[in-house]
């Protein structure tokens with residue numbers, strides 16, 4: 350066998366680091382291997398602002414370094430002509446003019462334009478998940494003179510991709526333990542009108558920035574096969590995955606990121622605090638959804654009475670000694686802090702059944718910069 354076609358340069362018992370026979374494989378096998386190397390990305394449509402979307406885990410991360418990595422063409426575009434051709438077959442720089450018709454039926458939408466939009470992110474139709482960081486908080490922060498509505502824009506991109514992903518702030522923030530008045534205001538009327546057009550959303554309840562050298566992030570395999578998926582959405586019930594991110598951070602990360610440490614303490618703690626808080630968040634979201642629908646219809650003729658829709662007030666814990674709840678604006682009509690929706694009522698059951706599915710996720714982001722030192 351000529352030396353150039355030797356199968357491996359590894360010594361017995363050591364993993365091979367080279368495979369010189371790759372070029373001798375049949376073309377279809379090589380192409381299948383390149384396809385396996387393509388990333389599955391969470392494609393950001395807009396650049397996140399740490400002061401807004403960071404949820405309960407504060408960070409000094411600038412965030413846009415990760416955004417820049419995440420918008421770049423896949424790693425295999427820089428390997429050889431054949432690999433690049435495979436990448437180009439499956440994706441390209443995103444251009445909103447490639448989206449389907451903007452008129453007709455309830456799919457009307459306009460180009461969403463805002464100063465923090467990501468320009469030309471790499472997008473693989475049918476493969477990538479479209480993610481929107483935007484919430485009402487962004488309007489005030491950027492003093493946006495924006496056009497279009499961001500949620501229908503997200504939906505139009507998600508329809509070409511593999512799904513839609515949003516931030517909890519679009520519904521209501523995750524970091525407030527108590528169900529308070531200002532939280533409900535986050536679920537704006539416009540958002541409520543548009544959200545049901547999509548049946549399923551991933552919802553980032555918190556963002557966790559892992560500051561480790563890129564090489565370590567890449568070799569961990571947690572950010573894609575070739576390290577070109579620097580944004581990951583993880584199911585909060587997947588403790589094995591969260592443990593793996595923790596181990597990477599504990600071994601190579603910046604221990605000065607005390608809030609990241611705090612996140613892992615809560616997420617991996619034996620008392621299931623995170624699970625409990627997520628269950629409460631989901632319950633509150635459902636109640637808010639019902640409330641918004643109810644407030645629109647409650648005065649219609651023949652509509653069920655308030656006491657049919659809302660269960661009797663719950664006793665406050667330790668009500669003998671507890672401070673009274675702050676007064677609620679009369680706009681609320683009922684105090685939903687102490688009244689649950691009645692799932693035994695036909696109308697409530699219908700509203701809940703028609704709600705889109707919101708799946709809580711933790712967003713892990715790989716940042717190889719030392720943002721915390723600046």
Ligand SMILES: [Zn+2]
Nearest residue numbers: 410411716720
């Ligand atoms: Zn950073």
